[in-house]
Amino acid sequence: MTTENSEQVLAQARKSLSEAMRFHAEGKLDDAEEHYLQVLDHRYRVEDVLPLVAGVAALRGRFEVAIIYWDQLLAMKPDHLVGLLEKGTIQLKSGDARGAVESLQTALRVSPDNPTALNNLAVALVQADRQHEALEAFRKLATSQPENVLAQHQIRRLTSRMVPFWHIPMLNDARRNDAFEAAIAKAVQERGSTAPVLDIGAGSGLLSMMAARAGATNVVTCEAVPIIAQTASRIVAQNGFGNTINVVNKVSTELTVGLDLETRADILVSEILSSDLLAEDVLNTFEDAHARLLNEGATIIPRSATAVGCLVESEVLSRYAFVGDVSGFDVSAFAPLAANRLPIHGTMTDWKRLSADIELQTIDLTRPKHREEIRVIEIPVTANGTAAGIVQWMKINLADGIEFANHPDDYSDGGWLQVLHPFAKPVAVKAGSMFRVVAGHDRSSLILMAAPLAS
Ligand SMILES: C[S@@+](CC[C@H](N)C(=O)[O-])C[C@H]1O[C@@H](n2cnc3c(N)ncnc32)[C@H](O)[C@@H]1O
CATH class of the missing domain: 3.40.50.150 (Vaccinia Virus protein VP39)
Incomplete structure (x- = not known):
């Protein structure tokens, strides 16, 4: 190329760049992107123009294209902090959490403790379901920015997800x-x-x-x-x-x-x-x-644990377990979607006993093996009423003569709650009759339900 030619090319490139920047400033993003690309065609100020065209592409929602531009820049300058941060942020926005984690971890190698990189990395780790690493990143951020209340909030939020309230x-x-x-x-x-x-x-x-x-x-x-x-x-x-x-x-x-x-x-x-x-x-x-x-x-x-319970009637608990007419509509079809167990505070919830306490299921923890168990238990009914289900608690045998129970009459707000196992629907019961329940376990959950009536 002659000197005259190269000067013409240079002049053309400069002109395209100035037009691109004008379009960019005016918000005419498609024109701006087109002109930035013309500048790149001339190989003019490539390292300055790639971030601009990548930014425009991202603003236009063309995330994949924006990442291609950032990758071109990073191929030339692997430690380009803005490139790594922006690429990571775009990956995050476009749902590529794993890619974002990689870009932002590289950004942190270039600039350890960089708050933007730390914050976005933590968010990407949450999205990638890597909660513990996310927590570490938020903790590091909070250490370097003690006034960062959002980081403090995220730490508590993540911690609460990992550590049950009880x-x-x-x-x-x-x-x-x-x-x-x-x-x-x-x-x-x-x-x-x-x-x-x-x-x-x-x-x-x-x-x-x-x-x-x-x-x-x-x-x-x-x-x-x-x-x-x-x-x-x-x-x-x-x-x-x-x-x-x-x-x-x-x-x-x-x-x-x-x-x-x-x-x-x-x-x-x-x-x-x-x-x-x-x-x-x-x-x-x-x-x-x-x-x-x-x-x-x-x-x-402990050596063993026994689920103990009794039949209960309760207006309060029935409102958690059953539904029928609501605002003049029949929504009873929703009732089968009710929870099959509801934690309750025994001393605080209003409920009436319809049977004596009865042992429902024991697990002997000294035994080397366990099988699923299921059987029908007959519970003597002691009062007339409408049974909502069974309130269940635990009796734990820890050693000879050492027992613990969270009986609902005298235990509340400790390590355990009592549990209502609601029936599929309320059942009218009469004092002196026998109520049959299916009781047992499938190794990972307790089974308790009203037995189907013998035909
Ligand atoms: C109910 S807490 C009891 C904590 C403590 N032993 C106490 O009594 O205060 C049970 C703890 O055991 C942990 N855990 C449950 N099953 C475990 C297992 N198979 N191996 C290791 N940890 C387990 C839970 O994450 C939880 O922190």
Whole structure:
């Protein structure tokens, strides 16, 4: 190309650039993009123009094209911070959370602690369902920007998603804690202080600390949820048991003897009973522990748990369980979509007993294996009324002579709630008759329903 020619090209490129910028300023984005592309055709100020054309394409909603422009820039300048940030943000907007995470992590390698990169990375990690890493990113952001209330809010929001609300009332449940401590202390005394203790489901580390306080010198506890495990480690160390208790951030089924535990344990302590007994996967967890993690004849705390309940009538609870006419419309077809169990506060909810307490289902946790169970139980009715369902609670046997129950007459706002198992529809019952319920479990949930009437 002659000098004259190249000067003409340069002049043309400059003209296109100035027109592109005018269109851009006027909001004529399609014209602006077209003219920026003409500038790029001349290979004129490529590194300055690519960000502009990428920005215009993104404003026009042409995310894929915008990413192509950013990629062209990043191929030339892999550490281009704006390029990485913008590419990540566009990927986030267009639903490519994984791609966004990658771009924003690279941006953070270029500029550690960059608040935009940290914030957008945290959002992308939430979208990619990587909640714990998202929490770490928001925490880092909040450390560098203590005034950032949105980051504080996200930390609490994510934490609340990972840590069920009942941890705190459970920890404040002195009756529960004392019953476990009595059983743990008894086991440590009987087995000796060097007997290996396994605590499945550390939570705050409370039960492990009870074992250590009773003299146990070899305690391993596992916790599936990373943020809970980290917190347990901190609490255990703060209380001076850092050398006695080893907190492992694993689900118990992934523990390995020889790696996480030196040997199989002689004492198992584990409080993973849900209000309706089985929902925290206690049967699979204990079966696995018996098979792989415990010595034969190990002391098991708790030894068993029994679902106890009674037939109830309650206007309040019926309003949660059944629906018929509403504002003059028949919406009864919605009734079968009602929850099959409702947590309730026994001492606070207004309900009337229609039967004595009856044992509905026991799980013997010292047994190595469990099968689904189902049977019909006859409940003697003690008062006339309309049964909404069965209110159920738990009786836990922790050791010889050590029991705990969250009976609804005298227990509220502790670690467990009582549970209403509503029937499919209200059932009229008469004092002196027998009410038949189907009771049992499918290994992960309690089954309780009104038995079909014999024809
Ligand atoms: C009901 S809390 C009890 C916490 C503590 N042991 C206490 O009694 O205060 C149960 C804890 O166990 C954890 N968890 C449940 N099943 C687990 C398992 N199989 N392996 C490890 N952690 C488990 C839960 O994440 C939760 O933090």
